[in-house]
Each structure stands twice: as C-alpha cells, then as structure tokens.
Amino acid sequence: MIKSIFFSIFHPDKGPQVVHQVPDGAITPSSAPHDPPPLIDFDQVSSHIIPKQELCDRLVTICTNKYRILGYPVCIDDRRYTRNEFIFNFAILLDESDEFSTYKSVVRKLAKLFKALEEQSGFLSTEETRAGVYALIEQVLEDLNNYSECLIPINESNTISIKLFPTYAPPPAVKPWFVPVSTVQLDLIMDVTWDLTMQKIVPYIDGINSVRRISELADADPNLTKKAISHLLYYGCLTLVDVFLFHAIYAVTADISTLLRDRQMQDECINYIKRTDSAVIKFPDVFTLFCSLSQGLSLKKWCMEHHRMLRDIDVRRFITFGVIKGIIYRVQKYPVAQQNRVPTKLQALVKGDRCFDEICTELQVSEMDVIKMLEGSDATIIHR
Secondary structure, three states: OOOEEEEEEEEOOOEEEEEEEEOOOOOOOOOOOOOOOOOOOHHHHHHHHOOOHHHOOOOEEEEEOOEEEEEOOEEEEOOOOOOOEEEEEEEEEEEOOOOOHHHHHHHHHHHHHHHHHHHHHOOOOOHHHHOOHHHHHHHHHHHHHHHOEEEEEOOOOOEEEEEOOOOOOOOOOOOOOOEEEEOOOHHHHOOOOOOHHHHHHHHHOOOOOOHHHHHHHOOOOHHHHHHHHHHHHHOOOEEEEOOOOOOOEEEEOOOHHHHHHOHHHHHHHHHHHEOOOOOOOOHHHHHHHHHHOOOOOEHHHHHHHOOOOOOOEOHHHHHHHHHHHOOEEEEOEEEEOOHHHOOHHHHHHOEOOOOHHHHHHHHOOOHHHHHHHOOOOOOEEEEO
C-alpha cells in the first residue's frame, strides 16, 4: 500500500523543495499544530530525490526510517528556466518490506507524462497549473490503494492511466518427467488469441500425461511445450507432480497435521478422491490411509494392504491431492553404478544425481528396463 505520494522540484534559490504531498505532513512538517511528525526526514534524502543531472531520467530507490522511496527524477534543459534547467520528481513512499516492483511503472508513467506536459505548456513550472497537481496525486493515491488502478483526466488531451499488476514468484523449472495438473478449467478460459502451442497442449493436460508425453501427443516442440507450461504455472493455472506409478514410494510430511485441523481441506479431499458422487467416505479412514504411507512401502503393496478401505477411493487422485497439498511426498530413487560396468547410454545417468523418472523419460524405457540394464554392475539405489 502506498503511504504517500509527493511532488518535489529544485527551487533556484532554496534547493530541493516538496511542493505537494499526500497526505499533508507525510514528508515535510505541516502547518497544523497537532499533526504527527513526518514519516521520513526529507532533508536527509533530498539530494537523492532531486539529484544531479547524471542520476535523472532513471529509477531511484532510497530506504530510510523503515520506508522505501521510489522516484524517477526528470531534468529538462531549456533556456526559459532560471538555471537553464528544471528538475522535478514524483515519488511514492512504501513500507520498506513491501513488494515494490509493481510500483516502478507508476513513477515512470508519472514522470514521462508530466515531462511531456511541462515541455508542451510549462504545466509544472507555472504556478497556476501547478496548483492542480495536489488534487491529481491525491486521486492517484486513493484509486491505486483502493482499486489498484486509476483513470484521471488532466485536460482535454491528457489522462493519467495506471494499473497495478500483481507480481508472482518465478515458477519452478519444468522437467520432461513432471506431470502438470490443472487447478482451473483451462478449456473455459482459453480463446483463439492464446499462443498456438498453448492451444495444442491444453487438451492433453489431464493430470496423467508427463510434459514429454504432452509434447508428443500434441506434436509440439518440447522446449515450447515447457515454456507454455511454465507460463501456466506462473499464473497459478497448474501445479506439478511426479508421474503416478504403483511401484513408487510415498511418505507423509510434517504438514499432515494441517489436514487434521483444517475442516475445509478435509471436505475438499473427500470430494476430490471419491470414485462416485454417491460414495460415502469417512475422514478418519482417509487420515489413517495417509499416515500409513511410509518409506520402504511401495504403492502397490500399500494398496493390497488397504484394499477394503480403498474401495470407494480413486488412488491416483488420493496421491495427487496429498502431493499438491504437501502432506505427502514422493520418495525418489537414484541409481549409482560404476561407469565401466553399465551400457554407454547409462553412464552419464547413474552418478547418483538423476532419479529413475528422469532416466526413464530420457531413454524412453520403463523402470524395469533400467534395472535390467544395471544387472551385474553392483549398482546401489539410494532412496531420498
């Protein structure tokens, strides 16, 4: 949230000055006797807010007193000014801990818009028109804080149009053996303007096909397929899980207690894993099943041991739900063998840093085929 927006200039006699600030007293002391002190000491940072020409026309960030100032100082050279130049800055004040990348465009747009207005009509250097700046930045602050966008007319031909877009963390790396699982109905939000590769791969994203398999089924370039899936991951439309295999091993994480406390997650789990809408599944049974997953126990053996409790449960969806929610994890297997005792195509893959899923996907063979290739090599398989 924006704490303050202020407009400052370089006065030819007084130096850096705050002309307008919203709210009043946020940057420099106000005239009201009982107002709280300013959030920052403007005099301490004024040389960075109104800097020398070398730092103008670029983004400037200053942290002081647990706040972050984001500005874009502008210098206009012209003989009509007292010192043949006019320096101004529209800056915003945020909490230092706030994510600020989305606000960079705000100060850039304000700087470029008002630079154009100043060059056209002296909008900022003329007292009469400069008086209207306060109302403009006040409206910008209120609209961005309340609606994350603003559309404010300045005159007949100029408008302040700004929209804040949320920023997301970079998506995880997309590997060929990962399986994308959609979190939204992609077919309902997709239209003809989407990327062609995206349109080709979406029908094959079913929570079963791996990234490589999707690429093959859609007849799409593998790298473009990974890039398209990465975009969907970035916007939260997908999540990635491991290939579902009955010889895989799963174990619970420390977050299993979350499922026990969260009633909404319990209901979500039951609705997701049941085979039919009419099936009746009790949560204590579901929790017992999750807790019974452990190191050394393959999914196939687990299913045989609990076949009665699994009668109305879709095992694949059961495992997928647990992995997505972080209450269980896949125990990966990594083969380690002497290079000179395995086939040439396996030598670079059995150093202990490649899991079976990756090896099988790269060689296009099953796990049993890889194990047969390792026979007689005294290979060690590490579970982790």
